[in-house]
Amino acid sequence: MRYVLLVSYDGTDFAGFQKQPRDRTVQGELEGAAEQIFGASVKITGSGRTDAGVHALAQVCCFDAQTPVPAAKIAACFNRILPPDLRVVQSAAAPETFDCTRSAKRKTYCYSAYYAPADLPLFDRFAVRLPQKPDLKAMRAAAELLEGEHDFKAFCASGSSAKTSVRTVYSVKIDEQTIPHGAMWKISVCGSGFLYNMVRIIAGELIAIGCGKREGITAALETGARERLAKTMPAKGLCLMNVDYGAELFPAGEE
Amino acid sequence: MRYVLLVSYDGTDFAGFQKQPRDRTVQGELEGAAEQIFGASVKITGSGRTDAGVHALAQVCCFDAQTPVPAAKIAACFNRILPPDLRVVQSAAAPETFDCTRSAKRKTYCYSAYYAPADLPLFDRFAVRLPQKPDLKAMRAAAELLEGEHDFKAFCASGSSAKTSVRTVYSVKIDEQTIPHGAMWKISVCGSGFLYNMVRIIAGELIAIGCGKREGITAALETGARERLAKTMPAKGLCLMNVDYGAELFPAGEE
Numbered sequence: 001m002r003y004v005l006l007v008s009y010d011g012t013d014f015a016g017f018q019k020q021p022r023d024r025t026v027q028g029e030l031e032g033a034a035e036q037i038f039g040a041s042v043k044i045t046g047s048g049r050t051d052a053g054v055h056a057l058a059q060v061c062c063f064d065a066q067t068p069v070p071a072a073k074i075a076a077c078f079n080r081i082l083p084p085d086l087r088v089v090q091s092a093a094a095p096e097t098f099d100c101t102r103s104a105k106r107k108t109y110c111y112s113a114y115y116a117p118a119d120l121p122l123f124d125r126f127a128v129r130l131p132q133k134p135d136l137k138a139m140r141a142a143a144e145l146l147e148g149e150h151d152f153k154a155f156c157a158s159g160s161s162a163k164t165s166v167r168t169v170y171s172v173k174i175d176e177q178t179i180p181h182g183a184m185w186k187i188s189v190c191g192s193g194f195l196y197n198m199v200r201i202i203a204g205e206l207i208a209i210g211c212g213k214r215e216g217i218t219a220a221l222e223t224g225a226r227e228r229l230a231k232t233m234p235a236k237g238l239c240l241m242n243v244d245y246g247a248e249l250f251p252a253g254e255e
Numbered sequence: 256m257r258y259v260l261l262v263s264y265d266g267t268d269f270a271g272f273q274k275q276p277r278d279r280t281v282q283g284e285l286e287g288a289a290e291q292i293f294g295a296s297v298k299i300t301g302s303g304r305t306d307a308g309v310h311a312l313a314q315v316c317c318f319d320a321q322t323p324v325p326a327a328k329i330a331a332c333f334n335r336i337l338p339p340d341l342r343v344v345q346s347a348a349a350p351e352t353f354d355c356t357r358s359a360k361r362k363t364y365c366y367s368a369y370y371a372p373a374d375l376p377l378f379d380r381f382a383v384r385l386p387q388k389p390d391l392k393a394m395r396a397a398a399e400l401l402e403g404e405h406d407f408k409a410f411c412a413s414g415s416s417a418k419t420s421v422r423t424v425y426s427v428k429i430d431e432q433t434i435p436h437g438a439m440w441k442i443s444v445c446g447s448g449f450l451y452n453m454v455r456i457i458a459g460e461l462i463a464i465g466c467g468k469r470e471g472i473t474a475a476l477e478t479g480a481r482e483r484l485a486k487t488m489p490a491k492g493l494c495l496m497n498v499d500y501g502a503e504l505f506p507a508g509e510e
Contacts, residue, residue: 006372006435008371008374008376008435009377057375057434057435075372079373084374084379086376087373087375089371089372089373089435090372090373116263116344117330117344117345118344118345119263119339120263120344121264121339121340121341121342122264122310122312122380122381122494124265124339125377125380179312180261180344180496180497181261181344181345241435250436
């Protein structure tokens with residue numbers, strides 16, 4: 001039987017999603033728990049590999065196993081074993097053809113950044129402090145340039161193994177909220193898929209434009225030149241918010 | 256000279272604001288840092304004492320000291336010594352008559368709670384998971400009953416030393432945000448001052464009403480009977496958001 005999991009984690013203390021020989025990873029913890037639950041080695045894949053320090057509210061994972069446990073109860077079995085910074089929020093049976101990596105149609109990431117005169121400890125795990133306040137209108141105008149199907153080669157860290165750098169960005173939404181003595185910006189990017197560090201490079205360029213940098217998106221999309229864009233933002237501001245498969249994976253209201 | 260500090264902390268690993276002989280507290284850490292900075296013992300007071308586990312985005316503290324350091328630079332001196340879960344966001348000189356406890360005119364606290372089928376690790380430090388979704392309209396209708404000047408005796412944990420339990424609640428605002436497979440509610444309460452556990456009891460009653468409990472606010476305000484109200488919510492969902500002194504304490508844009 002194939003099963004699908006909705007997985008949520010605080011990425012601070014993980015060396016990313018992908019299993020590593022020595023470091024603590026999301027995949028490593030999930031597979032370790034699965035071995036205890038099912039009494040056999042189980043390979044668990046994710047919709048994608050989040051980097052070290054990147055968070056997820058709703059990562060999707062899948063695996064094959066034989067078990068008499070009802071599908072919806074598997075989440076609770078994992079949570080009895082997993083550490084508190086990693087939770088299986090829901091579990092369900094999936095069709096044999098379901099592939100949580102390849103079947104993903106859209107993903108949404110959110111990048112959180114704030115301005116305050118000093119670090120605010122309560123935000124420190126999931127948001128990055130900016131040295132000045134970016135202009136919301138300028139960021140929103142630049143964000144529109146990203147929407148659509150483009151070759152995002154310039155928005156990719158070196159070392160990527162992706163076959164093509166053409167991706168579709170469906171939307172880039174920027175929300176501004178007042179916080180004591182400052183403000184918080186949440187940049188939500190929904191796309192068909194993302195290149196390595198793509199959302200963190202997008203966030204860096206939008207914030208830089210908001211702080212007065214000359215817009216480099218148009219030239220970067222035309223030329224593929226990474227150097228037209230501002231620096232990659234730190235991992236801890238990034239969170240995987242949603243993976244859309246075009247169909248509901250989990251029965252509504254089920255725990 | 257009297258100085259005022261804007262202080263921000265993640266309350267998770269503090270045994271509250273007030274100094275304790277053995278436990279790690281906000282006041283204890285601040286006074287320890289002040290002794291290093293000023294070379295003398297300094298008593299630092301706060302606008303109020305937050306409980307163990309309660310957070311602050313903008314607590315206000317004050318103290319007297321003799322120093323050649325410009326007032327605005329004192330924040331950075333503290334931050335070179337303080338642990339990462341406690342930060343002085345701004346510092347300024349204050350009039351000799353300023354008393355950060357007694358001069359406070361209004362305080363705003365925010366209580367954060369969410370519904371999801373399992374704990375979401377990224378929210379675990381600052382929000383409490385609810386077993387069901389409360390109804391926003393019902394919570395908002397009940398919140399209106401709290402506004403105004405009332406005897407909040409029923410909204411107070413036993414052991415309080417307050418002389419009077421009459422307080423003014425200026426506003427109770429409830430915000431609902433969608434999160435993956437659930438929702439987050441932020442209950443913001445602005446008042447002239449608060450009794451011991453008052454905001455956590457208010458949050459508990461509003462959430463219980465949203466989940467179908469019969470409204471107990473009217474009877475509790477009339478009779479002072481604590482048992483008309485739902486249980487006190489856990490400390491970790493509570494955050495001190497603002498202390499209003501009727502005047503700006505910190506020069507705008509100064510760090």
